[in-house]
Amino acid sequence: MLDSKSDTSTPETHAGSFLADRRAIEGLPVRLVIALVVGVASLSVMMGMIGDIDGLSSTEVDAQPQPEVTSPGSQTLDVAVVDPDGNRVSDATVIVRGGSARLDGLATAKSGEDGIASVEVSPELGPNQLDGTLSIDVKPPAGSDFVDERGNTEVLVVSE
Template sequence: MYDRRANARMSGRTLWQDERAIEGLPIRLVIALVVGVACLGVMMSVVGGFSSLNETELDTKPDPDVIDEGNQTVNVTVVSPDNEPIEDATVIARSDTAQLDSLARAETDGDGTAQLTIDPELRPNQEDGRIELKIQPPQGEYIDKQENTGILVVEN
């Protein structure tokens, strides 16, 4: 409601003499800053989520997925979540709990299959171990951020 007396009292003051406006300003700035940062965080998570909608996570399907120690040939198929084979991906086998002398790498063919020759070894008193498979996706909308199906190495 409009107060004539307050208006009459203020009419004689200049802007420099009026200190009422500054009283609530700092808390209003803090509130605006907090609300703004919260809104920015929500917007960034929404925008960040859109870019991942176009990316497809890949996985491996080794055949066989359980092997003995020693020189072995393994066919690894790179697949999409819909089990579609992916061509031109690079599959890399490296030591995990089973040991390899060096990395093994191969590129997938038109059927999405890469043929790796590996020579895994287990440590003394180790009954089984794992060979890790990584994927270097082909150019495009593919990613490999999650752990892939590996190869289990068992003692002879």
């Protein structure tokens, strides 16, 4: 317990020195920045652990058309649907749309056991158009953990 005789300061003196003391304010922003950095690092570690759980992760599929360069007119494109390891995916629906090359509607086909879908297309180029593209989308098999969120290889259509 403090002796009242040893503490000769009055409450007004404490209040004045408290108002003049700026040390607490100088350290506050640094502490907030450190807390923010530690919090963001912890959150990223937790999100990484959640992403590693098989039930919540998904696998991107890609479309590999053959041929990648073609000419206008009626033809068949063989599109292989593959996962990141290069394994073929069966029962996926391949959708071919006109990009800068015209296509009458959509062309669709389902990949077989070999992971290849044969799509009948008839691309056309406009007047004075030397080339164009056809875009490919993949609808993964129902009930699988596959997704097609990234862009796939486009087929280049070149006039003869």
